Amino acid sequence: MKRRQFLQNSTALVGAFHSVQLHELNHMGTTMFPAADDVVTRHVGNIKTTIYKDTTHKYMAKNYFINAAPEELTQALTKYQITPDNIPSPFIAVLLEQGDKRILIDTGLGFSEKPVMVGNNPVPLNGRLNQLLQQQGIKGSDITDVVITHLHPDHIGGVYSDEGALLFPNARFHIHEDEWSYWFSSQSVNQPAHFRFFIDRNVAKLKDGNLHLIKGDFVDLLPGVTAVKAEGHTPGQLALIIHSQNDRMLYTSDAFLHPIHIERLDWQTSYDLDHAKARQTRMKLLDLAHKDNMLVNAFHFDFPGLGRVDKTNNNWTWRYTNK
Numbered sequence: 001m002k003r004r005q006f007l008q009n010s011t012a013l014v015g016a017f018h019s020v021q022l023h024e025l026n027h028m029g030t031t032m033f034p035a036a037d038d039v040v041t042r043h044v045g046n047i048k049t050t051i052y053k054d055t056t057h058k059y060m061a062k063n064y065f066i067n068a069a070p071e072e073l074t075q076a077l078t079k080y081q082i083t084p085d086n087i088p089s090p091f092i093a094v095l096l097e098q099g100d101k102r103i104l105i106d107t108g109l110g111f112s113e114k115p116v117m118v119g120n121n122p123v124p125l126n127g128r129l130n131q132l133l134q135q136q137g138i139k140g141s142d143i144t145d146v147v148i149t150h151l152h153p154d155h156i157g158g159v160y161s162d163e164g165a166l167l168f169p170n171a172r173f174h175i176h177e178d179e180w181s182y183w184f185s186s187q188s189v190n191q192p193a194h195f196r197f198f199i200d201r202n203v204a205k206l207k208d209g210n211l212h213l214i215k216g217d218f219v220d221l222l223p224g225v226t227a228v229k230a231e232g233h234t235p236g237q238l239a240l241i242i243h244s245q246n247d248r249m250l251y252t253s254d255a256f257l258h259p260i261h262i263e264r265l266d267w268q269t270s271y272d273l274d275h276a277k278a279r280q281t282r283m284k285l286l287d288l289a290h291k292d293n294m295l296v297n298a299f300h301f302d303f304p305g306l307g308r309v310d311k312t313n314n315n316w317t318w319r320y321t322n323k
């Protein structure tokens with residue numbers, strides 16, 4: 001078989017495998033949900049873990065893979081059936097239910113009837129998390145804890161309603177202290193205006209509320225939840241190990257924006273603040289997932305972002321699965 005022919009065949013195979021896996025995921029354990037495609041449940045031991053698709057966004061390869069050689073990039077994009085100007089990505093939030101705890105991880109983009117004005121730019125907020133939670137019979141006041149993995153818009157947008165009401169009034173909010181101190185110090189003054197807008201609108205007021213700043217690394221944060229430092233994307237980004245009985249899931253937040261970042265640890269994104277630390281974090285999380293045989297949940301991967309990492313001859317690969 002000629003190389004080109006082989007590549008075409010293997011790409012087709014990858015594509016077929018990929019869709020079958022997602023088809024199974026979307027129909028497993030979710031038939032009771034009115035919007036099955038946007039809500040996926042998978043128990044981690046005793047913890048009922050529900051992943052919500054808040055919204056989707058389109059990213060560009062020129063921002064996702066800023067230092068990739070063009071030919072290698074084309075090959076990688078072809079494997080995942082995406083084009084340079086259209087990398088679709090969900091925003092997600094995860095609810096953990098166990099005993100009397102209802103822990104929400106990240107809050108989505110938020111929702112507003114009319115676009116919000118960031119400077120002179122109208123920005124539509126079309127996050128559906130709040131609506132999806134209500135459809136599941138979960139009220140904002142039921143949430144006991146909210147873990148915010150970092151203070152970017154797609155993770156903090158849903159803290160307050162359009163009218164400025166705290167959507168989770170009984171929750172304790174957990175954020176790493178390195179993340180908090182970065183965004184509330186002069187270090188972040190040059191960050192883009194829309195980042196500052198979301199911080200002011202959705203995080204600043206938490207200072208006077210039920211806020212817990214996490215210190216250190218590998219912190220036993222809540223029952224079944226261990227907080228792991230995952231800096232690089234931002235200075236205090238968190239990954240989370242969700243564990244119960246012998247089952248474990250690693251929520252990687254934005255340490256990897258696409259499976260290609262697992263397969264090419266040297267490919268940088270314009271969204272990471274510190275490329276060297278981001279790379280160290282990627283290796284740290286991959287080793288962790290591999291060593292403890294953890295399912296991985298990646299925020300920006302094809303919904304619901306569940307899969308496993310495999311290692312062959314020091315090369316990492318990603319496989320979508322919920323097993």
Ligand SMILES: [Zn+2]
Pocket residue numbers: 152154155254299300
């Ligand atoms: Zn993100």
